[in-house]
Amino acid sequence: MSEKKADLESQLEQMAQALQVALEKLHVPFDADAFAWAGVLAREYKEHAGDARGMGWKGIKRYGLGRPPLVPAQFALRYFEIEPGGYSSLEKHHHVHLVVVIRGRGKALVGTRVFDLKPFDLIYVPPDTPHRWINPYTEPFGFLCPVDAERDRPQPLSDEEWETLRQNPETAPWVF
Structure with a gap:
């Protein structure tokens, strides 16, 4: 595998990880008793x-x-x-x-x-x-x-x- 292709795959992997983290944060639970959003x-x-x-x-x-x-x-x-x-x-x-x-x-x-x-x-x-x-x-x-x-x-x-x-x-x- 060429160095350029390896760099591209590494960037894509980093982007996928960042996207996964963002998607996991699409929902921030709300605690009605505390009237607060988690975190x-x-x-x-x-x-x-x-x-x-x-x-x-x-x-x-x-x-x-x-x-x-x-x-x-x-x-x-x-x-x-x-x-x-x-x-x-x-x-x-x-x-x-x-x-x-x-x-x-x-x-x-x-x-x-x-x-x-x-x-x-x-x-x-x-x-x-x-x-x-x-x-x-x-x-x-x-x-x-x-x-x-x-x-x-x-x-x-x-x-x-x-x-x-x-x-x-x-x-x-x-x-x-």
């Missing part, structure tokens, strides 16, 4: 709370359920869970959110409105729209949030946006 560990919501007004957060964990290069996709799927009394940063960015609630109840400040959310509600956050996820209830609040794998970073609100939300009776309780 998926929680991470901090963000690596740094940020010093800018509104960019702090409390009691929120992020679970990466799939992202490049682990899956050949242009998106990442994340699950966020907010403990009672917790909240996300009040931020905006160019990429959109299309969120599906799957656990508990919570609130979403989106633009100049606040929405009450429950399991299987769907909520859309348009580009460059101020938003915050809040759990004022006594049980965990969790949602699936797919995003573009390559996306811009969250930004704090402008003074004008902050003041508009602070003056709005609907959003004011959640602007801090």
Whole structure:
């Protein structure tokens, strides 16, 4: 056998092994009692709370359920869970959110409105729209949030946006 053919067979074997590993991971079991996916560990919501007004957060964990290069996709799927009394940063960015609630109840400040959310509600956050996820209830609040794998970073609100939300009776309780 030629060296070139041996290299090709070796590469094919490596590809087959990699494919087998990927196929074995097509199903990640979910434990309903623990409300967790097997082998998926929680991470901090963000690596740094940020010093800018509104960019702090409390009691929120992020679970990466799939992202490049682990899956050949242009998106990442994340699950966020907010403990009672917790909240996300009040931020905006160019990429959109299309969120599906799957656990508990919570609130979403989106633009100049606040929405009450429950399991299987769907909520859309348009580009460059101020938003915050809040759990004022006594049980965990969790949602699936797919995003573009390559996306811009969250930004704090402008003074004008902050003041508009602070003056709005609907959003004011959640602007801090």
